[in-house]
Structure formats: C-alpha cells, structure tokens
Amino acid sequence: MKKLLSTAAMCLVLSACQSAAPPPLTVVPQANQGVQITQPLQLSINDNRSHNYLLRIEHGTDSAQFSPSNPLISEAVKGYLTKTLTLKDNASSSLHIDIDEAIVRVSQKTMSYQANHEIAIRTTLQYGNKTLRKTFSGKSQSEGAFKADPAVLEREFSDLLARILNDMLNDPQIRQALN
Amino acid sequence: MSNTETALRTPFGDFQLRRIPYFNRSTLRAWDAADEWLINSVAESPSDKPLLIINDSFASLATVLHQFQPTVSGDSYLSQLAIQENARLNQLTDSADWQYPLPQRTQPQRVLMKLPQSQALLTAQLQQLNRCLAPASEVLVCARSQYFTPKVKQAFADYLGEPEVSLIKRKCRQLRLIKTREAVAHETIDSETQSQWRVPEHDLTMVNHAGVFAQQQLDIGARFMLQHLPQKSVQQVIDLGCGNGVLGLAYARQHPTAQVSWVDESYSAIASAKDSLLASGLQAEPKRYQFVLDNCLSKQANSSADLILCNPPFHQENAITDGVARQMFGDAKRVLRPGGELRIVANRHLGYHQHLKRLFGGYRNVAGNPKFAIISTTRKSL
Numbered sequence: 387m388k389k390l391l392s393t394a395a396m397c398l399v400l401s402a403c404q405s406a407a408p409p410p411l412t413v414v415p416q417a418n419q420g421v422q423i424t425q426p427l428q429l430s431i432n433d434n435r436s437h438n439y440l441l442r443i444e445h446g447t448d449s450a451q452f453s454p455s456n457p458l459i460s461e462a463v464k465g466y467l468t469k470t471l472t473l474k475d476n477a478s479s480s481l482h483i484d485i486d487e488a489i490v491r492v493s494q495k496t497m498s499y500q501a502n503h504e505i506a507i508r509t510t511l512q513y514g515n516k517t518l519r520k521t522f523s524g525k526s527q528s529e530g531a532f533k534a535d536p537a538v539l540e541r542e543f544s545d546l547l548a549r550i551l552n553d554m555l556n557d558p559q560i561r562q563a564l565n
Numbered sequence: 566m567s568n569t570e571t572a573l574r575t576p577f578g579d580f581q582l583r584r585i586p587y588f589n590r591s592t593l594r595a596w597d598a599a600d601e602w603l604i605n606s607v608a609e610s611p612s613d614k615p616l617l618i619i620n621d622s623f624a625s626l627a628t629v630l631h632q633f634q635p636t637v638s639g640d641s642y643l644s645q646l647a648i649q650e651n652a653r654l655n656q657l658t659d660s661a662d663w664q665y666p667l668p669q670r671t672q673p674q675r676v677l678m679k680l681p682q683s684q685a686l687l688t689a690q691l692q693q694l695n696r697c698l699a700p701a702s703e704v705l706v707c708a709r710s711q712y713f714t715p716k717v718k719q720a721f722a723d724y725l726g727e728p729e730v731s732l733i734k735r736k737c738r739q740l741r742l743i744k745t746r747e748a749v750a751h752e753t754i755d756s757e758t759q760s761q762w763r764v765p766e767h768d769l770t771m772v773n774h775a776g777v778f779a780q781q782q783l784d785i786g787a788r789f790m791l792q793h794l795p796q797k798s799v800q801q802v803i804d805l806g807c808g809n810g811v812l813g814l815a816y817a818r819q820h821p822t823a824q825v826s827w828v829d830e831s832y833s834a835i836a837s838a839k840d841s842l843l844a845s846g847l848q849a850e851p852k853r854y855q856f857v858l859d860n861c862l863s864k865q866a867n868s869s870a871d872l873i874l875c876n877p878p879f880h881q882e883n884a885i886t887d888g889v890a891r892q893m894f895g896d897a898k899r900v901l902r903p904g905g906e907l908r909i910v911a912n913r914h915l916g917y918h919q920h921l922k923r924l925f926g927g928y929r930n931v932a933g934n935p936k937f938a939i940i941s942t943t944r945k946s947l
Binding site for chain 2 (some may be wrong): 409410412414456457465537540541544556
C-alpha cells in the first residue's frame with residue numbers, strides 16, 4: 387500500500403512537471419586549450435536542420451515537449467571556433483560548416499528517462515584551388531532516475547559538441563590542408 | 566544551541582559567516598553555491614582591478630574577498646550590517662566599503678553580482694551600472710539557474726553587454742559579460758523602475774520604487790488590513806516592515822495628530838514610503854513623520870509606541886522562514902508601551918496565532934477571510 391501511494395504521488399509530481407515547457411537548453415562547448423590554428427580562415431555556418439528545437443522530451447508515444455537551444459547551435463559552434471581558429475574576413479582559405487543534425491531526444495518514463503544525443507556536421511574547407519569535404523558525427527546516450535535533469539542534458543550535449551569540433555580541428559587531413 | 570553551518574573554506578582561507586539577523590535555531594547558512602562559485606572565479610583569475618559587489622545579502626563575498634577592499638552596494642540595510650558583523654566575527658581590519666546608491670562614476674572595473682529577487686530592482690541596478698561602470702568593465706553574475714529567465718538575460722544584454730552563459734553547476738549558472746553598451750540618458754529610465762498608483766478609498770497616492778512589494782497595485786493582504794485598521798486615535802504609531810508605507814499612511818490620514826514612523830530594512834521601501842507621503846499631500850514634518858532604516862526595531866526605545874502595524878514577511882531572501890516575523894514580534898513586545906497594540910495581517914496558514922499567544926499571553930482575531938487573518942495582541946500592563 388505504501389509503495390502504491392508513493393508511486394501514485396510520484397506520478398502526480400511528474401505529470402505536473404509535464405505541463406510547463408522546458409527552458410532553452412544552454413549549449414557551451416568548452417574549447418580545448420591545446421588546439422589552436424593560426425592559418426587565417428573565413429568561417430561560415432549553416433544550420434540545415436528541419437526542426438528548430440534542440441531538445442525533444444517524449445512522454446510515451448502521444449505527447450512531447452520541445453525546447454530550443456540558447457544560444458543557437460550555429461552561434462555555439464561559432465563561439466567555439468572563434469577561440470581556436472584565426473578568423474579573418476579577407477582570408478584566402480575558407481571553412482564552411484553545415485549542421486545537418488543536432489538533437490537531444492529524451493524518452494521520459496514515470497520513474498526514469500533515457501537521453502540520446504546526436505550531432506552531425508559537414509565541413510567544406512577551401513584552400514588554394516582545392517576543396518576538402520568531410521563529415522563528422524557523434525552520438526551519446528545516458529539514462530537516469532526520475533525526471534531528466536536539464537543540467538545533465540546540457541552538459542552532455544555540450545561535451546559531445548566539443549568532442550566533435552575537437553575531432554574536426556584535429557583531423558589529419560584538415561590539419562595538413564591548413565598547414 | 567545553534568545548528569547553523571558557519572564555517573566556509575575558500576581559496577582565500579577559512580571564514581566564519583553568519584546571517585543578519587541571526588536566529589539561533591535557524592539552519593540557514595549565510596552563503597550559497599552561487600557565492601562559492603563567484604569566490605572561486607575570483608581566485609581563478611586574480612586581478613588588481615577595483616572590485617564592486619552587488620546584492621551580497623549576508624556579506625559572504627565581502628568578507629571572503631576583503632583583501633581586495635571591495636565596494637559593496639545593494640538595497641538591504643541588513644546586508645550593510647552583515648559586513649560589519651562578519652568582519653568582526655573574523656577579526657578583519659580591512660572590511661568592505663558600503664555605498665548606496667552607487668555614485669555616477671565608480672572606480673571598480675570588476676563587478677560580482679547576485680541576482681535580486683525582483684526584476685524591477687535588477688533593471689534599476691543595471692541602469693545604475695550602465696551609467697557608472699567604465700567601458701570594458703567585467704561583470705560576473707551568479708544565481709540559481711531557474712532565475713536566469715530570458716527576460717533577465719535580455720536586461721543584461723540591454724544595459725551592459727551580451728552575456729556568455731555558463732552550463733549549470735550545483736544548480737547555479739553564471740553569466741560573464743564585458744560592459745560594451747553606451748550609457749543610457751538619465752531622464753529616460755526612471756519610469757521603467759518606479760510606479761505610481763492610487764488608493765482612492767483612503768485618498769492616497771502610492772509611489773513604489775524598484776523592488777518594493779506590490780509594484781503596480783495594492784496587495785490583497787494590505788487591502789484587507791486597510792479595512793480593519795484600529796479606529797482609536799493614539800500618539801506613537803509604527804509601520805513595521807513598511808514596504809511602500811500604505812498602512813502607516815492610511816492611519817496618518819485618518820488620525821492627523823498621530824506621530825508615525827515607517828521602519829524597513831530596504832532602502833527602496835523607505836524611499837517609497839517618503840515619496841508616497843509627499844505624493845499623498847501629507848506634509849513632511851520630521852517631528853511627526855519619521856522614516857527609519859533598521860533591523861526590525863533595534864533603534865526604537867523600549868516602551869515607546871502605542872500601536873504597531875505590521876504585514877510581516879515569511880521569507881528571508883529566497884528561503885521561507887518565520888524567523889523575521891518572530892523577530893518583529895519580539896521587538897514589538899519590547900517597544901510597545903503597556904497596553905499598546907500590535908496588529909498584523911498574515912496568511913492564515915502561517916499560524917502566527919500561537920506564537921503571539923506564547924509571547925504576549927493572548928491574541929484576538931480581528932477579521933479573517935479564506936486567505937488572510939488579521940490578529941491583534943496587546944502588551945500587558947505592568
């Protein structure tokens with residue numbers, strides 16, 4: 387009986403929490419101090435996603451909540467690259483980034499949640515008369531008890547984004563092209 | 566015996582910190598995770614730039630960072646007292662310097678800020694910083710993450726500069742920004758943080774400065790209390806925790822011979838009560854009307870008041886507690902003359918009845934509605 391009552395109380399708490407839209411998810415990929423590219427570059431970023439939300443919290447199969455990111459994903463990527471690249475508007479080389487996917491899907495159950503993070507970006511590097519195209523993507527998964535904690539979600543997503551951008555900057559072909 | 570944790574270990578040493586007012590039985594600490602984060606941020610990037618601290622409720626930042634000789638500002642007189650008390654507790658000789666309001670030009674180029682509870686007060690403080698901070702000054706703001714609403718972030722962007730938002734750490738978030746915004750013209754901004762409204766049934770015009778409770782209209786507790794103010798005319802009246810001062814003003818309007826003191830710990834509240842007096846057409850006579858910044862009634866003489874009106878708060882900063890109300894009742898008992906009356910309005914569920922009964926030996930329910938109770942109690946004759 388006690389267990390039943392506590393479960394019912396928990397259901398009430400969780401269902402009450404569903405009514406408010408989740409706040410925007412803050413994205414701050416931490417730049418790796420060791421990575422620094424001195425070759426001047428022009429940078430442009432396109433967000434090609436078909437949705438404007440970052441976080442999707444699914445409650446069963448028939449309802450979901452959505453939340454954007456703050457700042458925009460393209461701004462977060464630009465913020466990271468500003469710290470690691472040497473950006474100049476009139477540079478002869480250019481780096482273009484297409485964000486094809488960036489999403490956090492949370493499957494919220496009564497007593498637990500599972501979060502799936504997914505990011506996919508395409509880079510186009512033009513240097514001299516050559517073009518180098520590469521794709522970088524990553525996934526991560528986590529789960530926890532009760533309601534998904536925005537602090538955990540934003541930290542995990544920011545870490546994944548930082549990892550992918552770091553992989554991009556440390557890619558041997560890109561490094562060679564920029565040297 | 567106290568259960569309160571008072572020892573804080575920081576990169577700048579170990580400190581003893583207490584809230585002001587300090588309640589023996591309270592378990593509330595004088596600092597929070599946001600304070601610790603700000604302290605650690607200062608330790609991680611030491612700088613000789615003069616330091617300004619804003620809204621340091623219990624002087625935890627001012628005490629720990631005393632070696633930087635910071636300037637401290639805020640709306641709370643208790644915060645000012647806490648600087649002295651915590652400096653004494655830690656035997657500091659170089660305590661922080663309190664300034665209110667901020668001068669037009671401040672030396673500090675580095676600001677640590679805790680978020681105030683009120684958006685209007687935040688806006689007013691950002692407007693002050695916009696005017697007085699030098700360009701390129703660095704501002705660090707820390708608070709629980711849920712208080713950084715889009716409106717709050719926008720206010721920082723509007724008056725100071727685009728903030729960098731951190732990830733959440735120990736339920737807190739930090740904004741870091743560099744002042745890049747130009748100074749806003751002085752005359753254009755007061756209307757955004759100061760409001761004025763009428764209480765026609767008492768022929769009063771209320772002026773509310775930023776951060777004072779009931780910004781745009783009479784709150785329902787005070788409205789109910791106004792219907793049940795004491796009818797008898799007495800000489801010495803105190804509006805304790807006066808806010809905009811509406812209770813004392815209504816009494817002063819009805820009893821032209823009464824001498825009324827408005828007492829609060831908030832600078833904005835005292836300014837509001839003063840301005841409301843003038844806006845309501847009452848003469849500012851210093852012998853009849855006094856405005857006192859105080860920690861409850863610490864500056865009032867024993868057995869000096871005939872009537873104390875009070876709408877007590879049930880929180881201290883963001884923590885819900887009846888400690889402040891209890892302190893108010895204890896002070897009221899000391900300050901009332903024998904036969905003098907304490908009349909309060911309070912949410913029913915707070916259950917102040919029993920506390921007043923224990924303290925004064927009895928109470929009377931003057932009026933009640935589903936939400937509020939008006940309770941009167943009298944100091945017994947000697």
